[in-house]
Amino acid sequence: MRPDGTPRPTKDRAAGAFRRRPGKLVALGFAAAIGIGTLLLLLPVSSAGRGATVVEALFTATSAVCVTGLVVVDTATHWSGFGQVVILLLIQVGGFGIMTLASLLGLLISRRMGLRTRLVTASATRSVGLGDVRRVLLAIGIITAVAEGAAAVVLTGRYMVTYGEPLGRATWLGVFHSVSAFNNAGFALYSDGLMGFVTDPWISLTIVAAVVVGGIGFPVILELRRTGWTPRAWSLHTKITMLMTGVLLVGGGAFVTVAEWSNPATLGPLDVRGKLLAGFFQGAMTRTAGFNSVDTAGMNNGTWLGSDVLMFIGGGSGGTAGGIKVTTFAVLLVVIWAELRGDPDAVFFDRRIAPAAQRQALSVALLSVAAVIVPTIVITSTSQFSLDQVLYEVVSAFATVGLSTGITADLADWHQILLVLLMFAGRLGPVALGTALALRDKQRLFRHPESAPIVG
Template sequence: MQKRAARPNGFPRKRFRFHPAQIVAFGFAGTILIGTLLLTLPIAKVGPGGATFMEALFTATSAVCVTGLIIVDTATYWTGFGQVVIMLMIQIGGFGIMTFASVIGLAVLRKLSLRARVTAASEVKSVGLEDVKGLVVGVVRISLIAEGVVAVMLTLRFMIGYEEPLGRAIWLGVFHAISSFNNAGFALFSDNLIGFATDPWICLPICGAVILGGIGFPVIVQLRKHLRSPLKWTMNTRLVLVGTIVLLVAGTVYITALEWSNPKTLGPLDWPDKILVGFFQAVQTRTAGFNSVDNAGLDSATLLGSDVLMFIGGGPAGTAGGIKITTFAVLFFILWAEVRGEVAVNVFGKRLSRAVHREAITVVLLAVFVIMSSTAALMVMTDISLDRLLYETMSAFATVGVSTGITAGLPVAGQVILILLMFIGRLGPVAFASAIALRDRRTAYEFPKERPLIG
């Protein structure tokens, strides 16, 4: 039994009037609004007139939430100005979510360690402005370094392999580097990256940036410090790294095997290209949303497997979406402990804190509820098949951005649902999990214990 704690959730009262989640939600909404206004300007759109409000709102939300779903073609509908606005929104969205989730993560971990030594009151620390500044600087530095390296690689390739003039090659390199490190999936080609499907010099740097952005800031920081001493890695780092490798291998095998002889996707390719494209697709489906085959041609079973990859997503406190690898891993280890008949849920030699079980379950249940009800609503509105609609809602919620091409054709109400899904999917899991983890629990008194039958 636990009493009402005097100290509020690790954040000093005077510095934050709002909960950080509220600040970030307002910040995201504000950025989307500004982006929407900029995109409705006539100079943002090719040809006469400006974009409609809905086109601008959808694009801005998709960019700030680093999703990549589009209802107008990024390459041909927007001018250079419009594309720069999109790129900046992606960068702001990426910075925002990484910083926010890292601050929240720090607060959660500090709260836990405080609980463990609750008597040492002098050691009470909270997350102050200095910490936030430090995190912002770290996030910006790592993002710019990663984006810079990938931008140079892509620029060189666009110059050498595709004879683009220097200026355009740099622009393409920078845009796609930012879009990939931030897991946004926006591309400056009307067919996304299908034109580069068999070019590893384009595909692999983009995959590298996507994976790096997707494992999350805390893991990147730890790898920089302790790359060669895995014994020092936290449970978070281990789960994210192992989970990433498992999902990449399983995803590549699943997609490549199912699409191997599909004439609309991998069928016409040689076998090394099949594997390259299968791997690319597995990397992108987890969270980034680029595509090097036409997703509309994928087999239904591939779509279903992709839904699972999207739902799980990437690492926490990164640019990836979904419920996060760690959340999924917690459920897996609970299951494993039950199957093996163990009292505690142990993960790589550490005991999993019990509070985390319920956090993970709650995030998953809410995510399932949101996705299912959105899908049902879209089914009522349209005649599109379940596999495509589920792929679309999963893509929006997990801020992935892949689509079988139905986005633009949805009714306005359907597009509004996707906008809400992107926003909720981007901020919801981390905000909700942190709200649970940081809250001071209250118990009036304990009820007597009882249990129903299960199964």
């Protein structure tokens, strides 16, 4: 109702509901998309042979909408052309939706701040800030179309020229894999993933480029488009995202290459150039992309554990990547470093990290750890699979990565349902939780007496 007693228009009521309960409405929207996708995949026309079960359809729809890439049936052979189109559309809806969600929630947070704080934030971030919703949606749409289109052109040309695919088939392969890569989904139209292109730099590096662009986040892309490659003009968020992305890309690739160099099941049979390319590709895919150019099931246990860490960290905020996000991880590192040095403030790039951001980062990280540990214990205790296999699967689901040790389809139905819940929570959880914490931040006119328990 308006102050004068007249009812508010429907649009005003919807906007008010979004401001009051953004997390709930967003979860309902994603759940609705998953429900529609499940029903479509249950149609006989969606399957190439036998029809999908309810669990198979639900799992696939959730994996697509949450841009994860874990599968319980072979995407290339189980689903018909119609079913694959449905999966592609669900990936696009999920990827575009999460970027829009993060950006609009950023607007919501900025509008809940005081005017002075809003102006300072807009000046400091130089990103979404105080912009209007229409401009945000248009910019996201343009960036998505350009990135996916460029990757699709390169992939289509490669499939035609090098692999002899006819124009129609090559175009379909190029479009599907470019959309899947930009949205960090990891779905592939080959039964062995991208193992057939392990030494092909045109396919591998194009996929990596699309994954990185989609994973660094819309606010960063928008700022880079405006400021160019001038680090001095970047906001703190962009500096942290670009630095951590570069470090983890190089470090992750180097780790996988060294760890798997002599493994006969993965990099061992390749020449030096092939090993370097495959190692870099596989390290990049742990940033929540989920494609594989080597057999992840054949990797060493140590590689699985290191990949768990990379998957858990994830990519940039406001993008299609999952995990706790590189900014969260960077804030925690800076806080730990400041504590070790005895510094009163956590400082990064000559900027003091606000105490509220430190608390939010700690909350997101610890709750995410709990979200991984509990299902890992449950599945390990009730299945024949080893701890390292289950942990890899659980982290991959929660961080919406899609890499697997090959046990997904062999899990019990209720284990797969548990992974469905993990994918849903992992896709929306960190964003919704971070937003909820920011929106709950309020001034208190008093402070309790201070005391310090013994730590350690």
